[in-house]
Amino acid sequence: MHGEPRDGRIVIVGASLTGLRAAEKLREEGFTGSLTLVGEEPQPPYDRPPLSKQVLLGKVPAGHTGLPQRRELDAQWKLGVRATGLDPIEKRVLLADGAEVPFDRLLIATGTRARRWPHPAEGALDGVFTLRTSDEARRLAERLDAGPRRVLVIGAGFTGSEIASACRERGLAVTVAERGPAPLVGALGGTLGALAAKLQRAHGVDLRCGVTVTALEGDGRLTGAQFSDGTRIDADIAVVALGAVRNTEWLVESGLAAGPRGVTCDAGCRAFDMYGIVTDDIFAAGDVARFPHPLFEYQLLSLEHWGNAVAQAEVAAHNMVNPGPRRRPHLTVPAFWSSQFGLNIKSVGVPTFSDQVVIAQGSLKDARLVAVYGYRGRVTAAVSVNQARSLEYYQRLIETAAPFPPAPGAADQIESPDPVPSDVPDPKLLSHGPTVALTGHLPDRRLTVVQPAR
Amino acid sequence: MAADTLFQRITDYAHRADPYPLFAELREHRVARQEDGSYLVGTYHEIEALLHDPRVSSDRRNRTAPDETEAGDAGLPPAFIGLDDPEHHRLRNLAMRSFGPPHTPGRINAMHGEISRIVKDLLAGLEGKKRIDIVDDFAYPLPVTVICRLLGVPIEDEPRFRQWSDAIVTGIDPNPKEDPAERQRAAAEARKTMALYLGDLAEKRREHPSDDMLSAFAAGDDTDGRLTPLEIMATSVLLLIAGHETTVNLITNGMLTLLRHPDQLARLRSDPTLMPRAVEELLRYEPPVQMLPQRTPLADIEVAGVTIPKGAPLILMLASGNRDPERFHDPDRFDPLREDIQHLGFGSGIHSCFGAPLARLEAQIALNALLQHLDTPRLPEDPPPYRRSPVLRGPRHLLVERG
Numbered sequence: 001m002h003g004e005p006r007d008g009r010i011v012i013v014g015a016s017l018t019g020l021r022a023a024e025k026l027r028e029e030g031f032t033g034s035l036t037l038v039g040e041e042p043q044p045p046y047d048r049p050p051l052s053k054q055v056l057l058g059k060v061p062a063g064h065t066g067l068p069q070r071r072e073l074d075a076q077w078k079l080g081v082r083a084t085g086l087d088p089i090e091k092r093v094l095l096a097d098g099a100e101v102p103f104d105r106l107l108i109a110t111g112t113r114a115r116r117w118p119h120p121a122e123g124a125l126d127g128v129f130t131l132r133t134s135d136e137a138r139r140l141a142e143r144l145d146a147g148p149r150r151v152l153v154i155g156a157g158f159t160g161s162e163i164a165s166a167c168r169e170r171g172l173a174v175t176v177a178e179r180g181p182a183p184l185v186g187a188l189g190g191t192l193g194a195l196a197a198k199l200q201r202a203h204g205v206d207l208r209c210g211v212t213v214t215a216l217e218g219d220g221r222l223t224g225a226q227f228s229d230g231t232r233i234d235a236d237i238a239v240v241a242l243g244a245v246r247n248t249e250w251l252v253e254s255g256l257a258a259g260p261r262g263v264t265c266d267a268g269c270r271a272f273d274m275y276g277i278v279t280d281d282i283f284a285a286g287d288v289a290r291f292p293h294p295l296f297e298y299q300l301l302s303l304e305h306w307g308n309a310v311a312q313a314e315v316a317a318h319n320m321v322n323p324g325p326r327r328r329p330h331l332t333v334p335a336f337w338s339s340q341f342g343l344n345i346k347s348v349g350v351p352t353f354s355d356q357v358v359i360a361q362g363s364l365k366d367a368r369l370v371a372v373y374g375y376r377g378r379v380t381a382a383v384s385v386n387q388a389r390s391l392e393y394y395q396r397l398i399e400t401a402a403p404f405p406p407a408p409g410a411a412d413q414i415e416s417p418d419p420v421p422s423d424v425p426d427p428k429l430l431s432h433g434p435t436v437a438l439t440g441h442l443p444d445r446r447l448t449v450v451q452p453a454r
Numbered sequence: 455m456a457a458d459t460l461f462q463r464i465t466d467y468a469h470r471a472d473p474y475p476l477f478a479e480l481r482e483h484r485v486a487r488q489e490d491g492s493y494l495v496g497t498y499h500e501i502e503a504l505l506h507d508p509r510v511s512s513d514r515r516n517r518t519a520p521d522e523t524e525a526g527d528a529g530l531p532p533a534f535i536g537l538d539d540p541e542h543h544r545l546r547n548l549a550m551r552s553f554g555p556p557h558t559p560g561r562i563n564a565m566h567g568e569i570s571r572i573v574k575d576l577l578a579g580l581e582g583k584k585r586i587d588i589v590d591d592f593a594y595p596l597p598v599t600v601i602c603r604l605l606g607v608p609i610e611d612e613p614r615f616r617q618w619s620d621a622i623v624t625g626i627d628p629n630p631k632e633d634p635a636e637r638q639r640a641a642a643e644a645r646k647t648m649a650l651y652l653g654d655l656a657e658k659r660r661e662h663p664s665d666d667m668l669s670a671f672a673a674g675d676d677t678d679g680r681l682t683p684l685e686i687m688a689t690s691v692l693l694l695i696a697g698h699e700t701t702v703n704l705i706t707n708g709m710l711t712l713l714r715h716p717d718q719l720a721r722l723r724s725d726p727t728l729m730p731r732a733v734e735e736l737l738r739y740e741p742p743v744q745m746l747p748q749r750t751p752l753a754d755i756e757v758a759g760v761t762i763p764k765g766a767p768l769i770l771m772l773a774s775g776n777r778d779p780e781r782f783h784d785p786d787r788f789d790p791l792r793e794d795i796q797h798l799g800f801g802s803g804i805h806s807c808f809g810a811p812l813a814r815l816e817a818q819i820a821l822n823a824l825l826q827h828l829d830t831p832r833l834p835e836d837p838p839p840y841r842r843s844p845v846l847r848g849p850r851h852l853l854v855e856r857g
Binding site: 360361362366368370387389390391392393396407408409410411412413414 | 502503506507508509510511513538539540543751752753764803804806
């Protein structure tokens with residue numbers, strides 16, 4: 001039975017940032033029905049960005065990053081229990097404790113978990129960690145407190161680099177092993193990767209690029225690691241920072257378009273079934289969702305960004321309680337930030353959706369700059385280093401499919417305005433030029449408009 | 455007689471008490487070219503975009519037509535408010551080091567007790583007076599005392615630098631109907647005198663450092679470089695003026711607004727915890743800095759379909775953007791409980807107000823204390839007489855009678 005849009009039973013699976021914000025938004029929009037949140041972790045929703053920063057530095061205890069609840073939710077919380085299945089016909093979520101939760105509408109917000117070390121026996125050694133949950137952060141911070149002789153960080157993406165930064169700030173010896181040519185290359189490409197490498201080394205990181213860890217050694221306790229170049233090191237702690245895995249296994253028999261890349265949904269957060277038919281009662285949002293973005297040629301994006309989790313949660317919640325014509329698309333321009341080695345890095349757009357990059361403001365030498373990314377002659381992303389205040393300008397260029405390279409004229413343009421290859425991995429990207437732009441400043445006024453070819 | 459341009463009417467003193475109808479007219483144009491070749495922008499989203507546009511300079515020297523302000527200023531470099539990155543960033547960062555995060559994150563909050571004591575002393579001086587002038591008796595002496603303590607300037611010298619400060623503020627007033635040369639010469643002279651005075655104080659602090667900003671400028675650590683003596687002068691002139699010419703208007707505009715909305719005044723008096731949000735609404739509704747008159751595009755920039763040419767004077771009308779109905783619901787209504795309140799009162803972008811945390815704290819403490827102190831306040835004169843400046847707008851006097 002479908003209830004009225006503002007009535008009935010809504011179940012949210014996933015009780016983290018996305019789940020909480022969606023629940024708040026549902027109530028804000030006048031949803032008066034029953035609301036249930038299911039979460040695998042026993043604690044109430046908490047914030048993750050501090051885990052790899054303040055928590056590892058010992059400045060904030062792991063249990064103290066709880067998210068503020070901004071309004072009364074009048075919700076049922078089922079925490080500490082995992083969802084194991086979804087019956088889309090009978091409209092029930094199956095839980096690990098055998099219970100079943102019926103729903104009229106469902107929001108899937110199960111997010112991601114840290115990718116484990118591929119060899120279970122090695123991964124089980126005492127001293128091998130991953131960092132995704134509050135609990136993982138607490139245990140790792142305790143071990144860093146104990147003063148290890150050396151920490152090995154496997155993977156130099158944002159999480160790995162932030163962990164290495166925290167370790168150096170604590171004065172610990174750190175080795176970072178990165179398969180690619182430099183840290184952050186997977187997300188930001190070669191130019192900023194080279195800057196990151198220089199900074200890590202200047203901060204005393206033993207950075208090893210172009211190598212993989214072939215074995216973690218130890219007998220019960222981690223003692224060291226071997227690398228693909230034949231070298232080895234002694235280490236008491238290894239942090240596996242090889243990215244995240246989307247929590248979709250519980251949906252394997254649900255008939256939804258759910259797999260390792262996430263739960264595919266439309267721009268209004270409605271999940272597709274396995275035949276590509278949109279559902280009208282099952283929604284997805286946050287890290288687990290995979291959605292088409294018009295600015296990036298309608299490629300299905302899945303974003304592990306704090307801001308995306310919030311924005312998409314709000315769109316999903318709005319659409320769950322509003323009739324079709326009032327529904328909104330999720331058209332947020334992706335954005336994220338990181339702090340590491342004294343740098344504040346902020347990104348708008350999708351830097352990997354690029355073929356060229358230009359330093360539009362500042363300089364690499366001063367480690368204070370804005371790098372602008374372009375794909376086939378249009379601006380698709382901008383990344384600032386210690387220089388976040390003009391990012392809004394570039395966001396507007398991205399939204400309006402402005403030509404790349406951007407016109408010169410910035411007051412602090414120092415380096416050569418000539419673009420260089422962006423060196424993002426695997427540029428197996430699609431065809432045709434800028435056709436779509438975003439308009440409007442308010443969520444309910446945002447539109448895509450077809451741009452005349454420039 | 456030729457009709458006045460919009461900007462002439464905005465700067466005309468006759469409209470000082472209520473410029474908001476003119477701002478509504480400005481927003482209809484979105485971008486309004488004036489006869490003298492300057493451009494006014496008064497809509498929220500356009501102002502916001504220009505404040506974040508790296509092609510918009512704050513350095514008057516980038517204007518195509520030479521700006522007389524600089525000519526009189528021989529010997530003193532522009533303060534960071536009139537410079538672009540990377541020079542702006544270097545100077546602002548060095549100045550910020552002894553004021554805010556990351557080096558001194560607790561400095562402003564730690565002044566809570568001191569500001570409260572100054573407020574208490576000022577109010578104690580008003581005991582028994584039936585009629586007070588909010589400006590002279592309270593809103594002016596408070597920020598002056600605070601900025602003097604923070605910078606390390608003897609409060610006894612207030613009459614001297616008040617004169618200089620008046621001349622400097624008069625110098626920045628745009629008045630398209632009048633030849634600015636004489637005012638600007640006087641402003642330059644005052645700025646130089648004030649700079650020498652502050653440079654001299656800083657020099658004394660180098661020998662005998664104390665817990666103030668001048669000491670930090672003169673004798674602080676130099677891990678990230680340090681300010682030269684000339685930069686210390688330019689920076690401290692800016693901080694001394696900005697530190698007291700703006701907050702006085704925030705407090706006074708705030709009190710006037712509350713007196714005009716007795717129901718809101720009563721509500722805030724009964725719940726002082728609402729004051730931080732009310733101050734944000736005041737910064738939207740009656741911002742002390744009404745416009746940024748010194749921007750200049752470094753390239754031809756298109757704004758709302760109009761191309762503003764490189765080198766043209768560009769004036770951003772913050773107070774107009776704050777009342778833009780495309781951005782704020784029912785913008786002419788003063789609503790201290792407003793939730794959607796991302797105002798332009800402190801500007802935005804790289805030049806966003808350095809002293810914002812201090813201004814907020816002073817205004818919150820001051821207004822709460824005034825509401826508690828004044829029972830049944832009455833406004834004998836509305837509108838009150840205004841200060842001359844259309845840039846830093848606020849009443850010259852605000853008389854209040856109590857029952």
